[in-house]
Amino acid sequence: MASLNLEGIKGTQLEWLKNDQIRPYVFVREDMRVQDPGSNFNLSWFPDMPLWFNPLQMDKVSYANQILNMERRAFHSVNMAMPRWVFYDCAIMPGFVAGFAHRTATLPLEMQVALGGKSQQEWTPISLFIIIPTMRDGEWFAHNLTSINSLLNSEDRWYALGFLTKCFGLWYANIKTCCGATQWTSPALRLHTQYGAFEVLTAFTPSHDYAHTITYRVKVDPHYWESYFLKKPIDNFEKLYESTGFIVEPKDEQSLIQLQRKIENHEGPFFLSPMEIRAKAKGESLSVYRPRVLKKI
Ligand SMILES: CC(C)(COP(=O)(O)OP(=O)(O)OC[C@H]1O[C@@H](n2cnc3c(N)ncnc32)[C@H](O)[C@@H]1OP(=O)(O)O)[C@@H](O)C(=O)NCCC(=O)NCCS
Incomplete structure (x- = not known):
């Protein structure tokens, strides 16, 4: 605990x-x-x-x-x-x-x-x-x-x-596990990404009133909450996640659809970095991460 x-x-x-x-x-x-x-x-x-x-x-x-x-x-x-x-x-x-x-x-x-x-x-x-x-x-x-x-x-x-x-x-x-939905350019995205590992479940969501909705799943972890107040990166984020090289453009529908296709093709799971979202203005481009495959030694 x-x-x-x-x-x-x-x-x-x-x-x-x-x-x-x-x-x-x-x-x-x-x-x-x-x-x-x-x-x-x-x-x-x-x-x-x-x-x-x-x-x-x-x-x-x-x-x-x-x-x-x-x-x-x-x-x-x-x-x-x-x-x-x-x-x-x-x-x-x-x-x-x-x-x-x-x-x-x-x-x-x-x-x-x-x-x-x-x-x-x-x-x-x-x-x-x-x-x-x-x-x-x-x-x-x-x-x-x-x-x-x-x-x-x-x-x-x-x-x-x-x-x-x-x-x-x-x-x-x-x-322990909390999903949610918000809009890619909402100021609330800065909050919702700070409660634990933040997985993107949908990047483009036409069944919502607003198709530019992101649906997420968070594994709740209060260490993230502490990092939020300390304004420091969560200790093991870089160890656990690596960049996929894909950059999502929150204001660009084609970019959201591209990420959505990747999710539907089971290329994920995909995650966003809490610190990066905090550091950027809303609507700025964001790196997409995936869990690192840890090698056995
Ligand atoms: C979104 C909402 C719940 C945030 O609550 P809040 O009490 O205003 O925000 P907090 O004081 O907890 O702020 C948390 C962070 O969000 C930022 N933030 C809050 N509102 C913001 C805004 N409108 N624009 C940019 N950043 C904002 C704060 O600056 C702070 O970030 P920082 O620590 O890096 O400075 C509140 O603004 C709200 O009720 N909005 C209207 C309803 C809504 O959109 N709800 C969310 C639906 S998903």
Whole structure:
């Protein structure tokens, strides 16, 4: 088990995590509460007891309303806000919903403005992560990540709120394998590649609303999370992966189709480098890697 310490990693930029006005929350059915939360990885980043709200209790509808309000505002510009029935059918019923919440009484003014007002509830959700199980044993699909940061001016944002929201969900629910889908030129690609070895499952995805969607699978590994904060390459990446020589151009459809053909021809598995994605502006060309074949000596 990994034992990582967030203290001192990023100095005061992560002070908000210690603020007692902020708590992680889980919004899951009572009969689906995680039995042994946080037991895969020995992390001390988050408080032991998150807030718990039961989405099947009618009095908790206001919490669902607040989540949907934030999510709708965050996804409005890309026209991908989640319909209410999708939240119920594809998240609340089968999955795990989590994030951070701020005590409403002390919610900063800029957050109130971003959310279009202040709720009557004790807690206000300010981030969201949703994962749902797939038919494959132990494999989950991340279907939503939202942070209030995307609605704030840069000086008002809390560093890594979105990043840590996904860390919290993966850690708390003991997720070992997490798939997801995002667009090649989305800023979110920088986040999603930082949670573990990042395999490309589709490079061109015409069955999605946006064909330029990348579908990925991550073997969750908190050492990547630490490297993210330290801004250093993951220790064994170069040992485990080698460049294929293929460079993918995220803005070039033909390049995405070329990589997709390679995947369909079983020339992979193909991986992207977390450090390279972090270092480059969105849309820049990216090297495609494959696992090294380790020679027996
Ligand atoms: C994507 C999202 C969840 C990121 O959360 P966040 O709280 O804004 O981001 P974090 O503070 O965790 O930042 C993590 C990194 O992403 C970068 N980042 C975040 N938003 C960015 C943007 N719009 N453009 C470029 N980089 C961005 C940050 O600079 C940071 O990188 P750095 O450490 O190298 O500086 C959030 O912006 C969001 O909700 N966006 C709208 C909804 C969405 O697109 N969700 C993702 C769907 S796949």
